[in-house]
Amino acid sequence: MRIDRRITKTQRAIQQSFVDLLSHKKINQVTVADIAKKADIARSTFYLHYEDIYDLYEQITDNLLSGLTNRFDRFYPIKPLASSFKNLMQELINYVAEQKQLFQVLFQKDSENKLTNHLTNLFTNRILKIEKISQYNKQAYFETLFTVTGAINIFVNWLMQDSDTEPHELSNILNQIIMKLE
Incomplete structure (x- = not known):
């Protein structure tokens, strides 16, 4: 099974954005919109990879x-x-x-x-x-x-x-x- 590098890159960007935000905020203060903006993706892209x-x-x-x-x-x-x-x-x-x-x-x-x-x-x-x-x-x-x-x-x-x-x-x-x- 071949892993799509675009998916990996997007997930990495989402995760890094989340960790960056989490270093300044509590988890319940971080929003999907915050992550999407920081990762430069659409909110719908976030939901393709994660439930919440x-x-x-x-x-x-x-x-x-x-x-x-x-x-x-x-x-x-x-x-x-x-x-x-x-x-x-x-x-x-x-x-x-x-x-x-x-x-x-x-x-x-x-x-x-x-x-x-x-x-x-x-x-x-x-x-x-x-x-x-x-x-x-x-x-x-x-x-x-x-x-x-x-x-x-x-x-x-x-x-x-x-x-x-x-x-x-x-x-x-x-x-x-x-x-x-x-």
Whole structure:
């Protein structure tokens, strides 16, 4: 199946316009008319691709998280842990850095921590499943939850407040922290 570049270009313009507007407004203040004007498209064109603003938001978030989980799945499970964990962290951090503006806007607008909670649940459950950890093994569950929550919060802090730390440096720091927990 061949993807029409015009469709991709239009969707990219709509998404970028939405993210730009979202960085200055709350989601309920962004209108289809605002997006259409900024993307230089007709409102009807917007509706060819998305049902409404919330559908657009959901698709952007889903695509972003899909990219993150795809990278996670390529490097996890990791054996031996020490050498591969650093590669996993570097890959995830590079992806977050590539999508920095989008992640920043989404976390900035995440006043109820829905995105953070979604990421925590997503990766915790993924690791528990891959490692075949029973839901009744409370020790392993809380160790996994602790590690995932800590890593996600470090990512969020790095994105929102720490502009000095380079991605490779953050990867090294996270790797050292995880190795101390082993």
